[in-house]
Amino acid sequence: MSPLQWRVRPVLPIAKLLGAVALVVLVSAFGHGDPVQWFIAIAVAIALAGWAARDLIAPVRLSADTSGITMVVGLVRRRHVAWPQIERVRVDRRDRMGLRSRFLEIDTGESLHLFSVHELGTEPEEVAEALNALRANAPR
Structure with missing residues (x-):
């Protein structure tokens, strides 16, 4: 008997990666060079990309x-x-x-x-x- 498997839906890592990109784009459009906004945006984008990477590396x-x-x-x-x-x-x-x-x-x-x-x-x-x-x- 083959094992039963449950996995992350493929749309979730894509949505997380798109969210990371959108965050950086929004800050570049409206950040006006504020280093605090850039720091927070990049930190959150890296966290989202890492979360998406986990979904891609271990989907099951x-x-x-x-x-x-x-x-x-x-x-x-x-x-x-x-x-x-x-x-x-x-x-x-x-x-x-x-x-x-x-x-x-x-x-x-x-x-x-x-x-x-x-x-x-x-x-x-x-x-x-x-x-x-x-x-x-x-x-x-």
Whole structure:
């Protein structure tokens, strides 16, 4: 059986790179040589470009097979966790100030891993269902 994979949507790194370019263009058009505005704009543009680079270098954020789950932790490091080490897979829903957020939550006992809809490329509920079904059928 091939592993299930969830990845960042391709439009996200493109949008981040376009945002970095737009920020520099806007400051060059309206900055009037202010060094503080340039410093802030370049710092934010570098951060956006780095964030986009992470999406391009490690687009698959989560994969699963009968042995367990492999996920990206940190910037691009991958960590494999066997099914017996996973205590819980669920969707964390929060409503705050009129905004609703949903994250896939993978609890390994020693660490908690959260994945947003943007990192997974699909709804966290669908991923949780697939992971729990795969976990139930995994050899023990």
